[in-house]
Amino acid sequence: MIQMNVEFDYPELPMKFKLNIAKGERVAVIGESGSGKSTLLNLIAGFELANQGEVYLAGQNHTHTQPADRPVSMLFQDNNLFPHLTVSQNIGLGLTPSLRLSQSQNNKVEEIAYQMGIADFLSRRADKLSGGQKQRVALARTLLRDKPIFLLDEPFSALDPIRREELQELVYTLCIQKNLTLLMVTHQFDEVKQLFTSVIQVENGNIV
Numbered sequence: 001m002i003q004m005n006v007e008f009d010y011p012e013l014p015m016k017f018k019l020n021i022a023k024g025e026r027v028a029v030i031g032e033s034g035s036g037k038s039t040l041l042n043l044i045a046g047f048e049l050a051n052q053g054e055v056y057l058a059g060q061n062h063t064h065t066q067p068a069d070r071p072v073s074m075l076f077q078d079n080n081l082f083p084h085l086t087v088s089q090n091i092g093l094g095l096t097p098s099l100r101l102s103q104s105q106n107n108k109v110e111e112i113a114y115q116m117g118i119a120d121f122l123s124r125r126a127d128k129l130s131g132g133q134k135q136r137v138a139l140a141r142t143l144l145r146d147k148p149i150f151l152l153d154e155p156f157s158a159l160d161p162i163r164r165e166e167l168q169e170l171v172y173t174l175c176i177q178k179n180l181t182l183l184m185v186t187h188q189f190d191e192v193k194q195l196f197t198s199v200i201q202v203e204n205g206n207i208v
Ligand SMILES: Nc1ncnc2c1ncn2[C@@H]1O[C@H](COP(=O)(O)OP(=O)(O)OP(=O)(O)O)[C@@H](O)[C@H]1O
Pocket: 010, 011, 012, 013, 031, 032, 033, 034, 035, 036, 037, 038, 039, 040
């Protein structure tokens, strides 16, 4: 599902990533701060472009394609919700940049909200939610895009251990249900070992 062999240079750190991940794998990405974990995810999502080499996703060459054209959805640590919009509007932005949704789009929003346990909050403003609820909304919006590769960059590290466990279980269930290929940067690997099928360690811009 993900095949890449690329070189990428920030002035501080030349990086080289070689990776081959099969469909349905759930991979933990671990490593010290500044080792290159976020950069690896950004190269897959297309927010950074390789200086050399190629990125194949779902069998297609995506080395030079835009993030929106890649079969990838990515969730960052900061969930980037619009505070003044409702939960339903924030989720809907995963489907269309317009705030006006069709009936079938509305149905999709309600369905995913129900699955994520946030159906009761659909009309509430995002800034009136707890941290865990916000992350569920952000997850719902990301998943609504229905892409087969799912990238999570330490999305739950700011939450308390119980909320974190709840969301990790939710991610696991969604990965199984939708047969997603997951790469997740985590600093709490010991807590969540059972979520993953494999683990890669990044050190000084390389996978070791
Ligand atoms: N926009 C940028 N411009 C220049 N250098 C950058 C940029 N972003 C990151 N770097 C450098 O690239 C290296 C890897 O950064 P990256 O964010 O990928 O690390 P990380 O493993 O995700 O770290 P953390 O766990 O702290 O989030 C670091 O040395 C960093 O200084």
